[in-house]
Amino acid sequence: MSVRTALVAAGLLALGAGPREASGPQSPPPTLAELRAEHETLRVRLEAAVQRDPLATRVLAGEADVVIAIRTDFVESLLAEVAHQYFDEVVLDLSALDADADGEIRAKALGGLSVGEWQLGVTIERLHGRLRAGHPSLRFHENRVDVELPVEVLPAPGRIALDFGWDSKGLANVVCKDFDVRQVLEGRVLGQRHRLSLAIQLSSGEGVLRATPVLSERVVQLRVDLTPESWASVAQALEAQDSLGRCGILLKPERVLAELRALAERGIPVRLPDELVRSVRLPAQLAQQVRLGARDVELSLHRPALRIDSDLVWSSAGISAKAGARPPDAAPVASRAPVPGSA
Amino acid sequence: MAWRHSLYALLVVVGGGAAAFSCRRLAPPPSAEELVLQREVQKLRAEVEAAESGTLLDFDQMLVVVDQELVQRLLASATPLEGDVEGFHVRIDTARAEFTNGVALVHLDGAASVVGRAVSADMSVYGGLDVVELDPASGVLRARLGVYAVEIPKADLLGIDQPARRLTKALAEGGLEALLGPIEVPVRIEDRLRLPALRTRRVRIPALDVPVAATVSSVRVFAGRLWVGVKAKVAVEADKDCADGAKG
Numbered sequence: 001m002s003v004r005t006a007l008v009a010a011g012l013l014a015l016g017a018g019p020r021e022a023s024g025p026q027s028p029p030p031t032l033a034e035l036r037a038e039h040e041t042l043r044v045r046l047e048a049a050v051q052r053d054p055l056a057t058r059v060l061a062g063e064a065d066v067v068i069a070i071r072t073d074f075v076e077s078l079l080a081e082v083a084h085q086y087f088d089e090v091v092l093d094l095s096a097l098d099a100d101a102d103g104e105i106r107a108k109a110l111g112g113l114s115v116g117e118w119q120l121g122v123t124i125e126r127l128h129g130r131l132r133a134g135h136p137s138l139r140f141h142e143n144r145v146d147v148e149l150p151v152e153v154l155p156a157p158g159r160i161a162l163d164f165g166w167d168s169k170g171l172a173n174v175v176c177k178d179f180d181v182r183q184v185l186e187g188r189v190l191g192q193r194h195r196l197s198l199a200i201q202l203s204s205g206e207g208v209l210r211a212t213p214v215l216s217e218r219v220v221q222l223r224v225d226l227t228p229e230s231w232a233s234v235a236q237a238l239e240a241q242d243s244l245g246r247c248g249i250l251l252k253p254e255r256v257l258a259e260l261r262a263l264a265e266r267g268i269p270v271r272l273p274d275e276l277v278r279s280v281r282l283p284a285q286l287a288q289q290v291r292l293g294a295r296d297v298e299l300s301l302h303r304p305a306l307r308i309d310s311d312l313v314w315s316s317a318g319i320s321a322k323a324g325a326r327p328p329d330a331a332p333v334a335s336r337a338p339v340p341g342s343a
Numbered sequence: 344m345a346w347r348h349s350l351y352a353l354l355v356v357v358g359g360g361a362a363a364f365s366c367r368r369l370a371p372p373p374s375a376e377e378l379v380l381q382r383e384v385q386k387l388r389a390e391v392e393a394a395e396s397g398t399l400l401d402f403d404q405m406l407v408v409v410d411q412e413l414v415q416r417l418l419a420s421a422t423p424l425e426g427d428v429e430g431f432h433v434r435i436d437t438a439r440a441e442f443t444n445g446v447a448l449v450h451l452d453g454a455a456s457v458v459g460r461a462v463s464a465d466m467s468v469y470g471g472l473d474v475v476e477l478d479p480a481s482g483v484l485r486a487r488l489g490v491y492a493v494e495i496p497k498a499d500l501l502g503i504d505q506p507a508r509r510l511t512k513a514l515a516e517g518g519l520e521a522l523l524g525p526i527e528v529p530v531r532i533e534d535r536l537r538l539p540a541l542r543t544r545r546v547r548i549p550a551l552d553v554p555v556a557a558t559v560s561s562v563r564v565f566a567g568r569l570w571v572g573v574k575a576k577v578a579v580e581a582d583k584d585c586a587d588g589a590k591g
Contacts, residue, residue, distance in 0.1 A: 035380040040389035049394030051564050060566055065413040074404040081553050081577045091547040234345055273545040283533040283555045284405055290527035292421035299529050319413055319529060321420045
């Protein structure tokens with residue numbers, strides 16, 4: 001070194017903070033030659049140890065400018081909390097959902113001939129389903145996470161429309177009139193538990209690690225029921241058709257009621273809306289701008305890559321930088337007040 | 344930053360002509376190479392010990408690895424850089440980064456002149472990314488540059504020997520940081536995971552807000568890279584349980 005001056009202050013650093021052997025105050029500081037020798041020995045040992053480290057060698061083989069590795073168990077805990085919170089207070093408007101059933105009535109007295117067909121339609125006029133989520137189980141599978149989420153549907157009241165139609169056939173058609181009955185009744189969603197299956201796809205674009213859920217099963221059978229008063233009202237309406245001219249005598253209202261109860265028990269198929277699931281950014285991101293001194297430095301990412309192995313989610317990219325313009329009023333920036341007592 | 348405190352303390356000792364230092368006055372001050380080697384040896388010992396015991400990359404939840412070439416490019420994009428420090432005009436023309444030997448070494452070359460005087464001298468600053476942290480506001484990973492040594496080879500010839508000592512001290516005690524600022528690394532660890540509320544004809548979903556507590560827990564420097572371990576946890580569950588408990 002051809003240093004002549006100006007190193008005194010910095011040299012003091014070595015006296016105060018440089019490495020010291022713990023051999024006591026008499027031990028002289030290592031000479032430059034000794035430092036170089038120890039430095040070289042340590043460097044070689046470190047290099048050899050690094051080559052044996054599977055994680056280090058994996059990073060070094062990638063040749064990316066930035067690598068982010070996230071433990072999968074942390075990603076799991078994060079996504080589990082997200083899924084739990086996200087689905088915990090969801091309200092679904094179930095209006096206009098419908099289900100139907102139909103059947104055929106055959107008369108023994110007529111040798112088993114069909115005397116008519118009935119159709120039963122159930123339409124939800126006004127009902128909101130409220131979901132509460134349990135704690136999900138997650139399993140990593142290549143670039144995606146399979147999620148099983150227990151969801152509880154809370155009981156909720158609403159209005160349900162029933163449409164019953166009778167279509168006479170054959171000989172019965174001669175004497176029986178067709179008829180339709182429509183009733184709007186007080187009903188409710190029953191408290192029930194379901195398991196939602198989701199696949200969360202992990203992706204990396206523009207430096208953003210994103211988790212995008214996709215519902216594996218979009219249709220849920222939602223069990224509903226009528227109030228006891230509504231059931232009585234339905235029975236009464238069907239029995240009112242139980243006359244010779246209306247062919248209710250063939251229809252057997254109790255049979256229709258049983259079909260209706262079975263339909264409610266099976267549930268109304270609810271197609272979960274697309275907007276129910278949304279992608280979310282994971283908290284570790286590659287930034288596209290940094291600030292150095294008074295300048296904003298714009299960055300562009302190259303070869304962004306995402307990889308998942310048994311215990312790590314890897315995101316990496318090459319990065320090129322171009323300096324942004326320095327704000328005209330920002331330079332010079334480093335003026336400092338004199339240190340009291342400085343020479 | 345212990346070394347800064349040590350530097351300051353020793354500068355005070357030198358300024359006062361303390362007896363403890365007098366025996367060393369006979370020996371030439373350590374060169375920049377020596378100062379850097381001392382730091383690297385100190386760090387290398389720790390890295391080798393960790394590497395040979397299999398704990399070199401024993402990170403918690405996240406590991407961020409930054410290539411020295413990227414840091415060098417970032418620094419290059421910020422140069423030339425100039426400003427006034429303690430009565431000096433300092434200009435940084437080039438920057439090099441070397442992350443191979445336990446220390447995230449940054450070597451800045453430029454010139455310094457006393458404000459108001461025409462004469463200037465070439466200057467080299469040897470520093471290192473000593474403090475790596477997450478910016479509390481933005482979550483951006485950033486590093487603070489500590490000064491290990493400043494060389495102004497012709498300071499005596501140019502007659503700025505004494506002032507140059509002040510410059511060294513001023514750069515070490517925040518002047519360089521004021522000039523360059525913290526070095527931001529393009530990685531952001533956000534402190535929460537958010538989704539806005541959704542209200543459509545079919546669905547009502549409240550806003551999602553999952554806090555994530557993250558801190559830098561380890562820093563290693565080897566193989567041309569800065570290896571930063573980050574400890575992170577989802578902070579909501581305990582809080583929620585506490586809140587529920589308090590309600591109950």
